[in-house]
Amino acid sequence: MKVLLSCIALLFTVQLVLGQKSITVSGTVTIEPSINNMTGKVDKPKRIVPGGYVKFRGGIWSEYSVKADEKGKYSIDLPPGTYMVYATVTDQCWMCAEFMKKLVLGTKAKVKLDIYLVFLGEG
Secondary structure (H helix, E strand, C coil): CHHHHHHHHHHHHHHHHHHCCCEEEEEEEEECCEECCCCCCEEECCEECCCCEEEEECCCCCEEEEECCCCCEEEEEECCEEEEEEEECCCCCCCCEEEEEEEEECCCCEEECCEEEEECCCC
């Protein structure tokens, strides 16, 4: 009985989300400056990330991704909902730099989300 009720609730939720308009999420992908632990000086300045990857995961079944353009800018249309946002320098190096944030999309038509990656090392 619980499984049946869960399935009905899930289908109802999916129908509600699918009936709503999409929300445009856009921003710029950059890497924060990295500081040398030995010298305390900036090794690499803050810079844009052309071709950076941004993923939006909304539950078990929904994942959306977008690649930033040559100026580090991205834009994607998503249905309303709650997402975990992940970003990195390339799709091959998810451990080189990281970004993770919870994002709740409701009634706004557009949302600005700038991505600030933290450099973790060479991949």
